[in-house]
Amino acid sequence: MLSAVKMEGHEHSDWSAYYGEPECYTSVGNMTQHTGLGMNSMSTYMSIPGMTSTSNMTSSPMNMSYVNTGVNHSMAGMSPGSGAMHGMGAGMAGMSVALTPNMSPISTQSPSMNALTSYSNMSAMSPMYGQSNIRSREPKTYRRSYTHAKPPYSYISLITMALQQSTTKMLTLNELYQWIQDLFPFYRQNQQRWQNSIRHSLSFNDCFLKVPRSPDKPGKGSFWALHPDSGNMFENGCYLRRQKRFRCEKDLGRETGRKTSEGGPNSSPESCNSNESPHPTPSVKDVKRPVSDPKPRQQVMSPAEHAPTPVPQTHHLPSQQHSVLVHEAHLKPEHHYSFNHPFSINNLMSSEQQQHHHKMDLKTYEQMMQYHGYSSPMTGALSMGSMSTPTDTSYYQGVYSRPIMNSS
DNA sequence: TGGTGTTTAGCAAGGT
């Protein structure tokens, strides 16, 4: 299963270079101290001696622990009884089960802290996270900065997650940057490198659509959204690697003669967008893509063609564009994030946050659907919990027991 | 001028 996942293998040297000290990349469902909700699932991305991915994945109710094998270091960073885990409440019972016996000191003594502990390292690298009160104890336990731990997600995954987490399902490039950096401190370094890759991914992959800004929302850069048909890119909600690359259906029809998946002489400008939007008028920019381009840029939605939506926005993005996406998402419901795969975004984000935003989005969605004359229940892009702003989504803040939103 | 967006190219890794 995980063998199908490319685990940043080319960066193995990077990993091993960091393995001098404990390291554990973990994503958890909910780390807030006030609730046990959402702890039924969790994913761990850690390097643990003597652990194999297969051995981990079998017995765990969470179905996985992502483990780097062959790494010889201790779990010192997950020191049992660490004060960093103060306030971590119940509801994390499922976590310890996923750990192998050699992690028993942790799991037995404090099951609720297993996968969290090492993530506390991240508080050391950012003033923002360093403010966490749970960080105040045993500082020397957290020596290794998590900026070194590259998330197991591909850039496409990260973009997809960010977009899906967005209330409006659209983000500007800068917001994407911010979301990724907020969630993964690894990406606070070498920005030129990965941001270039992000831009490349956005432009290159059919699954991402560029949504121009509306005239009343001037600013730099367009919005980026997920293609409404791209819902199956990450089967079972696993964001590690796409099962299959999404390509525009119309392009696919023309790409029979394409030599490789990356480019072809047959991507005509009028494909793809023409029937996905009720008003298929591509912007000027999108019709200029060369014939050999792998991804014709006609997929851009023109904001002027979409009726404004009198829906209260929980995000700062243009409402009419939001409505467009919701509309299209409604036509092509996405289900891929309804799964609870360990590497799904559901596990990356606080489930409580998701629930909260789910409610918000549901309300918004219903209003929107009313406006547009739709009446179907929420099954599309808004069906997943979403976040208002990237700053709200900081995974680590959730880890650090920061009271999140509705702590009722 | 810097950010954004597009395109090309090379490479690595995994799957068939």
Add this chain to the structure above:
DNA sequence: ACCTTGCTAAACACCA
């Protein structure tokens, strides 16, 4: 071996 996916670098154009 070949194909596909993903990452990275780089060049270039456009625009606020």
